Amino acid sequence: MEKMNINSPDNSIPVELAGQVFITPVDQIYNWSRRNSIWPMFFGLACCAIEMIVTAASRYDISRFGSEVMRPSPRQADLMIISGTVTKKMVPQIVRLYNQMAEPKYVMAMGACASGGGPFKEGYSVVSGIDRYLPVDIYVPGCPPTPQALLNGLISLQKKIDKQMLKNAPWYKKGAIQEIPVPVLGPDLMDQRMYEKIKEHASQQARESEQDQSASSEVAA
Amino acid sequence: MSEQTTAATDPLIADYEGKIQRDNRTGFDGYVVPVELLISFVNRLKNERGYDYLSSITSVDYEQDGYFEVVYHLYRILGGESMTLKVRTGRETPQVPSLYHIFPGADLQEREVWDLMGIKFEGHPDLRRVLLWEGFYGHPLQKDWKEPYFEEEIKPFKSRWPEGEPSYAEDKNPFADNVQYPADFDPTKWRESSESRLYSSLQQAGASILESDESDKIIINLGPQHPSTHGVFRMVANIEGERIVGLKPAFGYLHRNHEKIGERNTFIQNIPFTDRLDYICSMSNNLGYVQAVEMLMGLQPPERAEYIRVIMAELTRVINHVFWIGFLLNDLGAFFTPSLYALEERELILDVFEEVSGSRMMCNYMRFGGVVRDISPEVLEKIRILVNDRLPRKLEDFERYLTNSEIIRARCEGIGILTQEEAIAYSASGPVLRASGVPYDIRRAEPYSIYDRFDFNVAYATHGDVYDRYLVRVQEVKESIKILKQAINDIPEGPYLAGKSQYQVRVPAGEAYGRIESPKGELGFYIVSNGKPNPWRYHVRAPSFINLTGLEKMCLGEKVADVVVILGSIDIVLGEVDR
Amino acid sequence: MNGWEIIRGLGVTLGHFFDTYLEDIRWKGKRYRTKEGIEGRRNASVRGAFTIQYPEEKLPVWEEFRYLPFLVYDISAEGEREIRCTACGICSKVCPPQCIWITRKKDPETGRPITKPEVFAIDVDICMNCGFCAEFCPFDAIKMDHEYEIASRSRDGNIYQLEKLLKSKDYYHSIRPNNSSREEKEKLEKEAEKLKKSESTV
Incomplete structure (x- = not known):
């Protein structure tokens, strides 16, 4: 007889056991419990944070989704809602907080700013989307997203969790999960993964200015 | 203006033998003071003429003329019009004497000017960058400075139409060509210097307070990710046991380049950006901005529009203060339950905003010369029900449960005291100033819009502690409701917008400083126009930012748990602090 | 106590x-x-x-509620879609964060521009939902949508192209009945006036 995977949905209950046992894939129980207790981090960035607070308040009541326990500590949180504009000065802190969160962890980019820079994108101290630094699971467009749009995002995240399987969950795999290198505030925000290129760019800039100077001194001469 | 015409013949100015000149460009006002005379002139203005309140310091880059101009707005705390002073300094090594020792309220504002415009203030004890970090390349508000993803000088961008192809700005400019790195720059050897400078300035301040104590001092950081800091605000406290011996606010974690973007925008494009300054009170921000531009344009909105504006601004004040009361209790430790009740009232008012403007928070409702659309009789009826029944009833509930609650009195009375003299010196405004016994309200001191028609009292209290700030805000909600009742009764029929709504407005050259009493305090917009479609300079005098100047003073000697409450009592919104 | x-x-x-x-x-x-x-x-x-x-x-949501912009099209007598937009570029000029890109269509033979958009794109990750585009559009072609349930797993499609932006006149009428009837009425009045004028000149 062919060996059936008990977790596969095609696995039918033997006739003699029907009505006697309750079979459910482990994944389903696992995901059901996880998705109904997504604890977000108590972490507001900008305007969207007010809508996030309101979502937790009486009219929209996020506790209907099991997410009312907003944890100020990243160690106890499952979900990081990037609620607002991410500035260059704030990115190192956000990455650090993300690294401190325990697996499984999710990131939701709430609003235009967190997704792609938003209206302030053209400015000098705003990052064009948090997904340049962190893996983002859900994007909620809007400026700001209304509380109902945020809840819609939460439901999408629940659906995503529903599709995950224990078998290939990265957090049970052997070996440490790679931390994201914390960006450094230099003349501009510097991603550690880009150091080589920044160095190259800086030296090129120096060469160019040298050339400019020599050219201008020649002209002066 | 009358203030200044009389001042023209003022013996005080005659004393300087023509060295202090009227600014006689058309559309401009005030006096141009030579750098070396600034300190003596300001001292005499303060002592002999009673200009004791430094409202705002800002700077303008006149690139074509080759100088920076630092602009000071001084007021009398007893009311009246402003005294505008201007100091010019060359663009090569810009330097101006600091007013820190005359007006401590200049502290953060001068640091901001140094940070963004690069003007050094001689004599400032702690001139660090405030919104950006040490080591950042250049000073962004200088006109020849370009940001990493710089596209074009002014909006509208030519690349959008008629040959627009969507693209990401960061792809076009991947390694941020405009970022200037020092020669031989090696990122692996880079050391951040912001933190060390912050800590050393803190230790200097701390040492002078408690010299004799033998116990150790520790420095702790509250924020930027901290549940009590109302956003991404950071306080670095030097503590001894539980007591604060030194405290420095550190901000800029939400610096969104409001002013740089504002100078690229056309005038009308700035309106939705002002929504995002103080994102709890977008209506009053709109009002402040359109009023400043209307001053430049010489535009008078129709009667009905004025009434609608007042109604919206006062509803915003109710929202802000009710929200604040909820979150004060949060800071006191009553986790979230009281704010749920406060947010209920806010939701009901937001429904009104959404119905008239289309958005709950980012209203974008006011236009130059009026408002974007009329309010219907149904909305007016809804506001009437709220104002006549719901809000007074709920406010009474709040008062019954909170005002005499022993827990609140024990935690708030005598905490975070700012005396009358200190409040004025630190340029505090709004409820923080009024709780310290200064009944200064711009709606009374220099009435704008149609506030001179309404009968209301300026709420104030005398102790200057957290509890009095609470009392002032509760009282202010009551006064707001009073104004709202009158406005709803008197609102006339008629047009809601002067002329036709246009996407390009002609703003004559000149300057304007428009200020309103926003729920947080004095919200001022300083605008310089050179007759083009974009403002040449656009500066926001943010009340939450300037109110923070006195934070350290309020916190010294208090316990760590009280710092959270004191910060809450100032009522900051980070969008406005960092802009 | x-x-x-x-x-x-x-x-x-x-x-x-x-x-x-x-x-x-x-x-x-x-x-x-x-x-x-x-x-x-x-x-x-x-x-x-x-x-x-x-x-x-x-x-x-209220009639005036605004989220993201969309483009309105009419259905002609032949059952074809007629985009109201004339690629005049006012929306892209007035847009505060400059998130609208428009390319005007060109006549393939003469190379002259015609009043229809070839490319019309809105980056919803920049859009600040301010509603200026809808407010200042002289052809009632761009309007603000009520749809807010648009959370997604990736932002690859977050630059909305012409096809995604187009929605029918009936949809517009269903979300903003008062506004659309008012605009229809104004349009009819204008046309009648024009007709009158041309008749009187003839």
Whole structure:
């Protein structure tokens, strides 16, 4: 007889056991419990944070989704809602907080700013989307997203969790999960993964200015 | 203006033998003071003429003329019009004497000017960058400075139409060509210097307070990710046991380049950006901005529009203060339950905003010369029900449960005291100033819009502690409701917008400083126009930012748990602090 | 007295708790998931529970509510789509964060521009939902949508192209009935006036 995977949905209950046992894939129980207790981090960035607070308040009541326990500590949180504009000065802190969160962890980019820079994108101290630094699971467009749009995002995240399987969950795999290198505030925000290129760019800039100077001194001469 | 015409013949100015000149460009006002005379002139203005309140310091880059101009707005705390002073300094090594020792309220504002415009203030004890970090390349508000993803000088961008192809700005400019790195720059050897400078300035301040104590001092950081800091605000406290011996606010974690973007925008494009300054009170921000531009344009909105504006601004004040009361209790430790009740009232008012403007928070409702659309009789009826029944009833509930609650009195009375003299010196405004016994309200001191028609009292209290700030805000909600009742009764029929709504407005050259009493305090917009479609300079005098100047003073000697409450009592919104 | 304030505070919550059930009885089971029920819970006389149970019940949005912009098309007599947009570029000029890109169509033979858009794209990750584009459009071609349930797993498609932006006139009428009828009326009046003028000149 062919060996059936008990977790596969095609696995039918033997006739003699029907009505006697309750079979459910482990994944389903696992995901059901996880998705109904997504604890977000108590972490507001900008305007969207007010809508996030309101979502937790009486009219929209996020506790209907099991997410009312907003944890100020990243160690106890499952979900990081990037609620607002991410500035260059704030990115190192956000990455650090993300690294401190325990697996499984999710990131939701709430609003235009967190997704792609938003209206302030053209400015000098705003990052064009948090997904340049962190893996983002859900994007909620809007400026700001209304509380109902945020809840819609939460439901999408629940659906995503529903599709995950224990078998290939990265957090049970052997070996440490790679931390994201914390960006450094230099003349501009510097991603550690880009150091080589920044160095190259800086030296090129120096060469160019040298050339400019020599050219201008020649002209002066 | 009358203030200044009389001042023209003022013996005080005659004393300087023509060295202090009227600014006689058309559309401009005030006096141009030579750098070396600034300190003596300001001292005499303060002592002999009673200009004791430094409202705002800002700077303008006149690139074509080759100088920076630092602009000071001084007021009398007893009311009246402003005294505008201007100091010019060359663009090569810009330097101006600091007013820190005359007006401590200049502290953060001068640091901001140094940070963004690069003007050094001689004599400032702690001139660090405030919104950006040490080591950042250049000073962004200088006109020849370009940001990493710089596209074009002014909006509208030519690349959008008629040959627009969507693209990401960061792809076009991947390694941020405009970022200037020092020669031989090696990122692996880079050391951040912001933190060390912050800590050393803190230790200097701390040492002078408690010299004799033998116990150790520790420095702790509250924020930027901290549940009590109302956003991404950071306080670095030097503590001894539980007591604060030194405290420095550190901000800029939400610096969104409001002013740089504002100078690229056309005038009308700035309106939705002002929504995002103080994102709890977008209506009053709109009002402040359109009023400043209307001053430049010489535009008078129709009667009905004025009434609608007042109604919206006062509803915003109710929202802000009710929200604040909820979150004060949060800071006191009553986790979230009281704010749920406060947010209920806010939701009901937001429904009104959404119905008239289309958005709950980012209203974008006011236009130059009026408002974007009329309010219907149904909305007016809804506001009437709220104002006549719901809000007074709920406010009474709040008062019954909170005002005499022993827990609140024990935690708030005598905490975070700012005396009358200190409040004025630190340029505090709004409820923080009024709780310290200064009944200064711009709606009374220099009435704008149609506030001179309404009968209301300026709420104030005398102790200057957290509890009095609470009392002032509760009282202010009551006064707001009073104004709202009158406005709803008197609102006339008629047009809601002067002329036709246009996407390009002609703003004559000149300057304007428009200020309103926003729920947080004095919200001022300083605008310089050179007759083009974009403002040449656009500066926001943010009340939450300037109110923070006195934070350290309020916190010294208090316990760590009280710092959270004191910060809450100032009522900051980070969008406005960092802009 | 120590602790009395805590008891008073808990009393508020208890009162709220009972109010909810009293209201439920008063509404005779119609308080939830009905239109009147939602209206009843959002007006100033609400007592007890205040929650709108999204996603089972949705708070109806107002006519003026704005989220992202969309383009309106008419259906011609032949059943073809007629885009109202004339690629005049006012929306892209007035847009505060400059998130609208438009390429005008060109006549393939003469190379002259024609008044239709070839490319019309909006980056919703920049859009600030301010509604200026809809407010200043002289052809009523771009309007603000009510659709807010658009959370997604990736932002690859977040630059909305012409096809995604187009929505029918009927859809527009369904979300903003007052505005669209007013605009229709104005349009008819204008046309009538034009007709009158041309007749009088003839």
